[in-house]
Amino acid sequence: MTGTSEPILRLKNVRKAFGNLAAVDDINLSIGEGEFFTIVGPSGSGKTTLIRMLAGMERPTSGDILLRDKRINDTPANERPTCMVFQSLALFPHRTVGQNIEFALKIRNVDPATREKRARELMQQLHLPADYYSKNVTLCSGGERQRVALARALAFDPQILFFDEPLSAIDYKLRKTLEKELKDIHRETGKTFVYITHSLEEAMVMSDRIGVMRRGKLIQVGSPNEIYSTPRSRFVSEFMGDVNVIPVESNGAGSVRSQSLGASFKVPPASIEGKAQCLVVRPEFLRFLSSPSDAQNSLKGVLYNEYALGSRIQYQVRVGEKVFLVEKLRQQPFKGSLDDEVLIGWDPENSILVADE
Amino acid sequence: MSENNGSIRHILIGVWTAAVLLFVFLPSATIFLASMTSSRYFTFPISSFGLDWWSKILNSLEVRSLAYTSLSIALSVTIIAVVLGFFGALAFARYDWKGRKLYQKFILLPIFFPQSVLGLALLLWFNALGFTLSWKTAVLAHLVWIAPVVTLVMAIQVYSFDPSLEEAATDLGASRWQTFREVTLPVLMPGIFSGSLFAFLLSWGNFPLSLYTTGADNTLPKYLYAKMVAGYTPGVPVLGTISTAAAAVLLFGGYTAMLFLTRKRNAAA
Numbered sequence: 167m168t169g170t171s172e173p174i175l176r177l178k179n180v181r182k183a184f185g186n187l188a189a190v191d192d193i194n195l196s197i198g199e200g201e202f203f204t205i206v207g208p209s210g211s212g213k214t215t216l217i218r219m220l221a222g223m224e225r226p227t228s229g230d231i232l233l234r235d236k237r238i239n240d241t242p243a244n245e246r247p248t249c250m251v252f253q254s255l256a257l258f259p260h261r262t263v264g265q266n267i268e269f270a271l272k273i274r275n276v277d278p279a280t281r282e283k284r285a286r287e288l289m290q291q292l293h294l295p296a297d298y299y300s301k302n303v304t305l306c307s308g309g310e311r312q313r314v315a316l317a318r319a320l321a322f323d324p325q326i327l328f329f330d331e332p333l334s335a336i337d338y339k340l341r342k343t344l345e346k347e348l349k350d351i352h353r354e355t356g357k358t359f360v361y362i363t364h365s366l367e368e369a370m371v372m373s374d375r376i377g378v379m380r381r382g383k384l385i386q387v388g389s390p391n392e393i394y395s396t397p398r399s400r401f402v403s404e405f406m407g408d409v410n411v412i413p414v415e416s417n418g419a420g421s422v423r424s425q426s427l428g429a430s431f432k433v434p435p436a437s438i439e440g441k442a443q444c445l446v447v448r449p450e451f452l453r454f455l456s457s458p459s460d461a462q463n464s465l466k467g468v469l470y471n472e473y474a475l476g477s478r479i480q481y482q483v484r485v486g487e488k489v490f491l492v493e494k495l496r497q498q499p500f501k502g503s504l505d506d507e508v509l510i511g512w513d514p515e516n517s518i519l520v521a522d523e
Numbered sequence: 524m525s526e527n528n529g530s531i532r533h534i535l536i537g538v539w540t541a542a543v544l545l546f547v548f549l550p551s552a553t554i555f556l557a558s559m560t561s562s563r564y565f566t567f568p569i570s571s572f573g574l575d576w577w578s579k580i581l582n583s584l585e586v587r588s589l590a591y592t593s594l595s596i597a598l599s600v601t602i603i604a605v606v607l608g609f610f611g612a613l614a615f616a617r618y619d620w621k622g623r624k625l626y627q628k629f630i631l632l633p634i635f636f637p638q639s640v641l642g643l644a645l646l647l648w649f650n651a652l653g654f655t656l657s658w659k660t661a662v663l664a665h666l667v668w669i670a671p672v673v674t675l676v677m678a679i680q681v682y683s684f685d686p687s688l689e690e691a692a693t694d695l696g697a698s699r700w701q702t703f704r705e706v707t708l709p710v711l712m713p714g715i716f717s718g719s720l721f722a723f724l725l726s727w728g729n730f731p732l733s734l735y736t737t738g739a740d741n742t743l744p745k746y747l748y749a750k751m752v753a754g755y756t757p758g759v760p761v762l763g764t765i766s767t768a769a770a771a772v773l774l775f776g777g778y779t780a781m782l783f784l785t786r787k788r789n790a791a792a
Contacts, residue, residue, distance in 0.1 A: 223690055244693045256691035260709045269705075270695040322695055 174199040174358050175220070175326060180229035182215050189215040191382035193229070197326075197360060202352050204361045204369040206405070207379030213362045214330060216379070220360065221250045221328050233325070249324035253331045255315040257303045263289070263314050264299040270322035288317040291354070293347075309340050316348070320355065329361040333368065345371045366406055370394070378402050399521045403446045408480070410452065410490050412445040413522060422519065427485060431463045432514040442522035449480060449493035451516035454500050454508055461511030465490070469506045483510050551767055558760035576757040586762065592658050593727060593742045600665045600726040605719045607666070608673030612714070615674055616681035633671050641668060642735035649736065656738025664736040665726045672725060673718040680714025713781065720777050724770050 173196040182190040190212045197203045207213045218224040220231060222243030231238050238246060249270075257266050265272075267285040276284075282299075289296060292313040298306070303314060312332060319327055333341045349372045352359050363369055369376045370390045377387040378401075386398050397403035400411055414422035414431070422445060423430045431445060458464040467485035479499055481492045492510055494500055502508055560566070561573025580586050614620070615627055633641065645664045646656075654660050688710060692702040708715075730744035737745065743766050750759045 221694060223694070242693070243690070244696050244698060248694075250691075250694050252687045252691055254685055254687050256685060256687040258688060258692075258706060258710070260712075269692070269697075273696045273701055273705075318695070 172199050173197060174201075174234060175360070176230075176232040176235075177220075178230040178232070180216075180219065180226050180231060182212075182219060182224060183227045188382050190219065190226075193384050195377065195384060195387065197358060198374075200356050200358055202349070202359045202361065202372055202374045203377065204363060204373035204375070205377045205379055205384075206363055206366055206369045208364055208405075211379040212382040213364075213379050217250070217328050217330055217360065217362050220326075221248060222246045247324055248326040248328060249319040249322040250328040250330060251315050251319050251332045253334065255311055255332060257311060257315055257318070259304050261303060262300050263294065263303050263306065266303050266314055267317045267321050269318060284321055285317070288320055292317050292351070308336055309344065312336065312344055313347075316351065320351075324357070326358045326360060329359065331363050334363070334365075341368070342371075348372060378405060396518060397446065397520055399523050400444045400446070401523060403444075403518075403520055408449055408491050408493075410447045410449065412447075412488075414443055414445045414519075416443065420514075427465065427488065429465065431517070433517060433519055434514050443519050444522045445517055446520050447512050447517045449491040450478075451512050452490060452492040452510050453512065454481075454492065454494075454502070455511045456509070458509060458511070462513050463517075464509055464511035466507065466509055469500075469502050469504055469508050471504065483508060485510075554760045554763045554767070558757055558764050560757050563756070576761050580758045580761040580765070583758075589741055589743050589746050592737075592740050593744075596658050596661050596665060596733075596737075596742065597723045597726040599659075599662045600669055601719050601722040603662070603666055604670045604673045604722040605715060607670045608677050608718050608722070609711070609715060611670070611674035612677035612681045612718075616678040617684065617686065630671050630674055633668055634675070636668075638668060638729075638731035639734075642732045645732070646735040656736060658737055658740040658742075661733050661737040661740070661742070664732045665729060668729075668732060669722050669725050673722050676721050677711070677714040677718045680711055680717075684710060716777065716781060720774065724773065727770060728766070 175195075175197040177193050177195040180190060180193045181188060193216065205213045205216065215224060219226050222238070222241060222245075226239055233246070233248075258269065261269075264282065264285050267288055268276075268281040271281045271284060286296065286299065289299065294310060294313050294317070298310070303311065306314060315332065333344055336344065345368060348359075352372075361369075361372065373390055375387060376390055376393050377384050378393065379385070380401055386393060386402050388396075393402065394406050397406060403409050404411065412424050412427065412431075414424050417423040417430055420432055420435055421430055422433050422443065424445075433445065453461060455461055455464055465485045467483040467490065470482040470484045470489065472482070473480045474496070475493070477496055478493045479496055481494070481500060483490045483492055490510060492500075500508075556569065558576060559572050559574070560569045561571045561575045562569075611630065614623070615630065642664060645660075645667065649656060649660050649663075684707075688706050689702050692706045693699075697705060728744060729742075730748060733742045733745050734748070741749075743762060747759055747763055747766075750756070
């Protein structure tokens with residue numbers, strides 16, 4: 167679970183309880199120097215509490231937070247060499263763009279000329295027009311405000327930058343642009359970024375590694391690709407977008423059985439033992455077959471509906487009570503009509519067994 | 524047809540608005556008219572107009588001392604009420620603490636007490652405590668009623684204050700005091716401003732609390748009442764007009780200043 171380089175931030179058994187409720191429960195994590203690490207989780211998973219502890223706005227109930235091997239649990243936010251971009255952005259409404267960016271420097275008694283020079287550099291780097299320097303920050307657009315907030319945090323020159331869902335209120339197109347810009351800034355500055363979001367899509371685009379949180383626990387950490395292709399639990403696999411999940415029981419070596427479908431499936435050899443299990447097959451790995459022998463696992467169903475998803479088309483196929491999702495590229499659509507009997511299937515290496523939790 | 528309906532509706536709205544404005548402002552206008560007479564008594568319609576009473580009042584030493592007392596009380600009340608109200612409003616609307624709900628209810632209660640009863644109660648207390656009644660005891664009395672009002676006025680501003688602004692300032696390295704000076708105070712400035720206007724104007728025009736608690740000192744509203752009861756002269760409406768006009772000027776002046784500052788800040792682009 168270590169990063170690609172020396173860890174800058176380490177969490178040991180970090181726990182935060184509000185009354186009897188553990189908002190963050192026993193988290194262990196190392197974040198590497200210069201890494202872009204994203205914590206993903208649904209609302210109420212404890213991710214905001216976690217980042218607030220890292221930034222110094224909450225104190226852990228127990229456990230240790232180490233910044234370059236120095237324990238910082240009790241170091242207040244204003245003495246930590248880290249900085250956060252807030253969900254609300256928290257720009258100072260009574261100040262201009264320039265004054266907002268220079269805030270940290272003013273607090274450090276840097277002289278006005280040096281402050282302005284630095285602010286203008288950052289404005290240029292973040293594509294803010296130079297004449298915005300003396301513009302009141304409340305008159306800026308959503309995207310501009312994002313950039314001002316980022317510039318203000320960068321002016322602090324933090325060792326780690328935290329982000330608390332800053333893009334959640336931005337419309338789709340602008341968000342995509344800002345995600346890319348943020349990743350560019352990460353490259354240019356080489357700083358460690360710790361980002362939290364409830365959007366997996368956002369996490370996938372930007373991160374070096376992703377940690378998935380659920381009910382206060384970090385349930386899986388890995389590269390975007392690992393999280394996507396080898397989820398360890400049903401929760402992670404479903405969080406990562408549309409999937410087909412079949413509750414199954416072990417049925418001897420390399421095979422599982424589904425009660426509800428009344429069918430057995432071949433599964434990849436390295437599969438989990440014990441606990442209740444689910445077989446997960448992503449829609450892009452399901453195929454329409456012309457005969458059952460075309461794939462090692464197959465099911466007979468009825469084509470129920472189809473949806474256009476941009477570059478792909480998604481088909482709903484009913485097998486008994488269960489609905490399966492099959493995706494194909496738009497250029498190679500399935501030639502069949504609704505209510506047709508169809509045969510769908512997949513090969514074991516394209517499926518994974520996960521814990522049913 | 525519908526256009527016709529529309530114009531009738533517009534006329535009716537206009538008439539209604541005018542009627543309401545007349546209802547609200549006519550009494551004050553009457554006071555002004557009553558002050559413009561040159562006769563000894565108030566008669567209506569006014570038989571001979573003149574500014575004799577205006578010059579008499581403006582040159583009267585007694586009136587100057589009254590205005591001075593009222594001003595001293597109002598300014599003292601404003602300063603103390605704004606400080607109390609500011610921190611009171613933070614406790615009211617910004618911070619979560621045990622007993623906050625109870626505090627929110629109790630702090631607002633004095634606003635709804637009948638002021639004449641409150642004045643009497645304070646008088647009893649001042650006597651029991653052995654205070655000599657003067658304009659200073661009136662300041663205390665005004666505060667009992669005005670500090671809650673100012674707290675409420677400022678709390679409205681504090682409610683719209685994003686707490687993450689303070690966190691952001693702290694996160695950027697600011698100490699508690701720097702955060703307060705650089706962020707909390709300036710962001711809440713409009714609330715402080717309207718709070719002080721409220722404090723000043725409510726104290727300036729207050730009669731029932733002053734009646735009981737000023738002792739030998741006299742304020743403008745108290746003097747007006749005394750003169751009405753015994754010894755009416757057209758000097759009374761003159762003083763009334765001055766008193767009302769001062770409040771209006773302060774209110775409009777303050778509003779314009781605020782508007783000007785906001786414009787200036789926004790136009791800096």
